[in-house]
Amino acid sequence: QTVRDLVKCLSGTFRNHCPGLTETRRDGDHLVLHGSYQMLSYNVKEIADCLSMSPKKVRIIAPYVGGGFGSKLGITHEAVAAAIAAKELQRPVRVVMTRQHVFQTVMRRSETRQRVRLAADATGKLIGLGHEALVSNLPDEDFAEPVTQATEFLYSGENRLLEVKVARISRMTAGSVRAPGEAVGMQVLEAAMDELAEAVGIDPVELRKRNMPDKVPVEGTPYSSRMLAEALDQGASAFGWDQRNAKPCQRREGEWWIGMGMASAARVNMLVDAEARVTLKADGTALVETDQTDIGTGSYAILGQIAGEMLGLPIDRVKVMLGDTSLPAGAGSGGSFGAISTGSAVMRACEDIRKRIAKALDCDAEDLDIKDGVASAGDDSRALTDLLDGKDFAETGSIKPGKTAKDYSQASYGAFFAEVAVNAFTGETRVRRMTGAFGFGRVLNAKTARSQCLGGMVWGIGSALTEELAFDLRDGHLVNHDLAEYHVPAHADVPAIEVILLEERDAAASPLQAKGVGELGICGAAGSIANAIYNACGVRLRSFPMTLDKVIEQLPDPFAKVA
Template identity: 45%
Template sequence: MKFDTPATTNPIDQMQVVGHPLNRIDGPLKTTGRAPYAYERHDAVPNQAYGYVIGAAIAKGRITAMDLSAARAAPGVLAIVTAENAGPLGKGNYNVAKLLGGPEVEHYHQAIAIVVAATFEQARAAAYLVKVDYAESQGAFDLAGAKAAGLGPSQATPDARVGDFAHAFAAAPVQLDATYTTPDQSHSMMEPHASLAAWDGDRVVVWTSNQMIDWSTGDLARTLNMPKEKVRLISPFIGGGFGGKLWLRTDAVLAALGARAARRPVKVALTRPLIPNNTTRRAATIQRIRIGATQDGKISAIGHESWSGNLLGGHPENAVEQTRLLYAGANRLTGTRLAQLDLTEGNSMRAPGEAPGLMALEIAMDEMAEKLGMDPVEFRAINDTQVDPSNPDRPFSRRQLVECLRLGAERFGWVGRSARPGTRREGQWLVGMGMASGFRNNVVMRSGARVRLDGQGVVTVETDMTDIGTGSYTIIAQTAAEMMGVAMDKVVVRLGDSAFPASAGSGGQWGGNSSTAGVYAACVKLRETVAQKIGLNSADAVFEDGQVRTGNRQVSLAEAAGESGLVAEDTIEFGDLAKRFQESTFAGHFVEVGVDAATGEVRVRRMLAVCAAGRILNPKTARSQVIGAMTMGVGGALVEELALDKRRGFFVNHDLAGYEVPVHADIPHQEVIFLDEVDEMSSPMKAKGVGELGLCGVAAAVANAIYNATGVRVRDYPITLDKYLDRLPEVA
């Protein structure tokens, strides 16, 4: 199905099932411990052996020698695979560094070997007997140093300019020129990257934990130099991803290589301390923001430059993305500068670009509002734009940013915020409120599905779409139930298998809208097939209560399907609507903090997000996406930072004790409001992404609340005590 004209009325608009806050259909499995994750597939194949991955102990250089003799002789060891004995390996389209390093080492903890043994304990013990000699060479690890050396835009990613930024900024009566930093972050999903691989002749099946089945099936085939048709990935349950499992990673490659070498199935989980330096990270940024405005608060010039670092061949963290679109202003400059750094690959983590970009931009907007003597909500509202600022002929498909901000201000009690920082005191607490705009682009991706109808009237959906906690199982079931006119308990959803039609996958908050649109397309085809089978005109047929009818004729779906059943498959493909219209999602984030007047400890007291993100397919799971993102935003504001050792080139705090993420005690009750919205430009579902929107702007709202509480402005994340304790007001 081609989606190239705005959606009109369709069966989804009935909203009999879609749009209801239903419990997750996978909930009973997950809450009782019966949902099987990749490392737990005792049911899949017998005789599984255990792999243990060894990471490089240097950041850059060469392996000069590996002594495997002691490890090979250790009890239970079945095989050891290194780059030397693995045979020729290719590299995936989506990988920057090799997933099995050696003799060249490209980054710290790059995998250099897998030890396979009969038990986990034996594999682990033997891995520590592998002796590796390195010739270390000097790597580059210092982003600030690269910036100071004059790093500018690259030819691949030139600056985007509208009007004459330099002139307009210089002429602006009110100016802000400030620099902000965001640190390297780690996805830290709860389930480590894990895979079980089993060979059958020249075919391999990998039970894995991966957000993008089709991409990663292709990349595993490329890496192993084999046809894609001979690789099967199965990933029905995924213990979190946040972008860290968008790609083929070393667990899948080394499980496959280990299984081939050991001649039996092998399973591998990356140990937690390996993950931050071995897998991808959200790259640190240095961001310079310049805003010029008239005395009455109209932005006349806005400039945003962002520096980040990556391995050769990697991309910049596009932290200026939102600045191209979020606020009006005739003169604009945005651009990224990319340093080559020998750290593990920088790549997508939840809301790449916008998440770190808004961490900076939305503090800058707060600072600018203060300079102008304006309320921060009002300053944003008067700089709203309903068109792409760099191309006024291109409207937003639907943009309710101002509505989000105004409703949020009303519901949060923003009127009670003191405009003068550091003036509200409750006992030991300095209390402040902060807000920020939330913005994240809506991306659409082609997505396929197969839908079966059987003789019992059961509808089974098969697609390689994944559920990483987002609620895909449930919203796909709701879509199929709505389209086929059956109850939820008559729908079975099977996900995450490369044997199923290729879907959009889970990433970039495109999964919910795109994958359900793919299921919609397949269901339209199945409706036609059903109607044809029983000789009805599908255009007039009503699918309701497990029946299909036109006029006074009525047939049950079970009867229509018959013994042999019916099946239909289709793929939603998107035309140029997303080019003609700017599709984005919007939010207003509001936060209240208390800062201990004596110790400086920050406690988040209240949080509210108001979101405008198209049709909300399931308010319960969508709300969970948003509160989870708000939680991650608190982490980004207050605690999350991969601490870099610039001498040796590695992240020191590489586990869940050192890399701090929010815990229960850090998070208050959270409120979420979804504006009533449908977006006919996005898909037949009229939905948009929401899973990343919830993160975008949150950290800045926290930062602004801390400023409002204390009068101390911190421009470097995370906002830890060392950055402001000495600047707190005198304790009265």
């Protein structure tokens, strides 16, 4: 098609259907893009490359992103089309995609075929561990779902085989979806660990505790911190794991089999390059500026509270500006590294401002105390507005990965516990309750962290029971490309969920002593539900999602009495 044909198409009937919206305009030879993107400092380079422009002439504005989960990590077709059309027409151009368009144009998570082999001695100690995966992507794509990412460091076993192979197929691009690797790899590994626990006659929680190595197997790298045992113990206690009967088909309520299952959680921790500018203004307020994005994870709140605490200001005296590439380049939202990376940059900027305040107060920075807009050192106390004397103190902080990224294995850990009911006649599974216990370094904001864990566990329910992309095998097109046919958990599918946050500090993970949490809540969650299904009705499935048509084929006699 010519550009004009494309513009005519884009300006047609899509305008009133609004799941995905992008708008561009040309200011001379500069491009301004308004869209929903997660990683702006990378996105600028991507679209500049697509259009053969200098990144310095591209500005992206995305102050509020909405849900991302990986689908908005990169620049896709609609942004490039809108930019070309804006150049041709010399006017702003808006592209609006329907839900079906979004499903078929953004990246997908790869399907996986996994083979897990576990060998243990009589005490349940792993002596052999094999985890092989087959994933897919387009012929020219570099990304491969890192299925074995957590298997490398989670459990012991000196004899190991970890492998990921890529099948080249013509479907939508496969890429990073929330918790790439662990989200799909952990649920399979944890289901296999449940089978091992039954085979050796050891409680599943105890089996995992017996197989926690002191250092990363093979590599010998020490762990920066590791709260897995604490998560297993506290989660089990809060959930009432001691009430579980290890033998399947032992509890029946009317037409429902009831069972319990559990799984470990693990997600790698990453710190990446980030910058942020903090300005302590003459009027005693503060301004935080960075192109870091907020996809509902709480970036605005967390960055504001870091600056507020460092500068002794209440949160209502701190303004946070995000999502604009004219601002210093933050980490972006992805990989669970946004808060710890950009947050550390904010902390560094505030440390420099505190040094300037200390100099104005004629004291050492270590002796400085700031609270409610008043700086104090010894017997000397002065309002910040007086110390600033009509001037603004502005500093830009930055952070880069250091030696600790190589010297330590860094990850967040947790444990899931689930109770399910399986209908003895239909095979329908209902999750009745879930508990998750998580350790991820310093908790920066308990409300937003808990929300992330809740969301991950809800997605775990979907991964276990309903969510699946269906492709037409004749031509590879996606069949269930809307929320009528792609089934995510609704309110009625989500039970009472308990989240336990385990406080710790991890000095190697980040200057804030915090680790990522955004993706941890999904890593292994579906495995706990799969294990609960087996405990309930004796059906051991090895295919996700565990829909009722798969369960019903193996159900025991619904009229049989409980043994």
